[in-house]
Amino acid sequence: GENVEQHPSTLSVQEGDSAVIKCTYSDSASNYFPWYKQELGKGPQLIIDIRSNVGEKKDQRIAVTLNKTAKHFSLHITETQPEDSAVYFCAASPNDYKLSFGAGTTVTVRA
Amino acid sequence: DAGVIQSPRHEVTEMGQEVTLRCKPISGHDYLFWYRQTMMRGLELLIYFNNNVPIDDSGMPEDRFSAKMPNASFSTLKIQPSEPRDSAVYFCASSPSRGVAYNEQFFGPGTRLTVL
Numbered sequence: 001g002e003n004v005e006q007h008p009s010t011l012s013v014q015e016g017d018s019a020v021i022k023c024t025y026s027d028s029a030s031n032y033f034p035w036y037k038q039e040l041g042k043g044p045q046l047i048i049d050i051r052s053n054v055g056e057k058k059d060q061r062i063a064v065t066l067n068k069t070a071k072h073f074s075l076h077i078t079e080t081q082p083e084d085s086a087v088y089f090c091a092a093s094p095n096d097y098k099l100s101f102g103a104g105t106t107v108t109v110r111a
Numbered sequence: 112d113a114g115v116i117q118s119p120r121h122e123v124t125e126m127g128q129e130v131t132l133r134c135k136p137i138s139g140h141d142y143l144f145w146y147r148q149t150m151m152r153g154l155e156l157l158i159y160f161n162n163n164v165p166i167d168d169s170g171m172p173e174d175r176f177s178a179k180m181p182n183a184s185f186s187t188l189k190i191q192p193s194e195p196r197d198s199a200v201y202f203c204a205s206s207p208s209r210g211v212a213y214n215e216q217f218f219g220p221g222t223r224l225t226v227l
Contacts, residue, residue, distance in 0.1 A: 001169075043218030043220055089154060097142060097166075098156060098159070099156060101154040101155075104153060
């Protein structure tokens, strides 16, 4: 099955700086790559996703890049704010629905 | 819409007891997922349904776990008998197969299960 590795496990950034989280996947059949944000005591929430026919996607301060050849994808958060502090998960799927998640990255934005 | 509803929010039980977790998906969503989250294993997909039919249960850890979806607005995850290693947060999620939110999974608040 699919194996998703995520780095780093923790990330501390100064407010206003950028944060980058990287993931690699093993199954070349995977074609859907969502990113989820989980706040304390809540369920994960989709923040952005990308499909294999696109190399980059941006939504305001959040962007995701995908390199299918290297089997890795990354999340970029610019101009970080305190409300960006949360746990972020990457995931990969060969069929849009069966998601395999990375281990998560705890992001702390220092004021 | 109230979002995905899960009950109970917290469950504490003793080893050997039967546990039933409940989920009401968002109306109109035709996919339903059950996940388990632990510190050691992260977020794992247990099973998912499409139009009330189980599609993939390869993530169900063992025969003690079973899931049903008798209709489009209700699903259960049952553990019988429960063991301490089943302690985790269990999430239910639902997803539409069409529309603006196509295949986005909406997660419920989770049920925190503690088996003593």
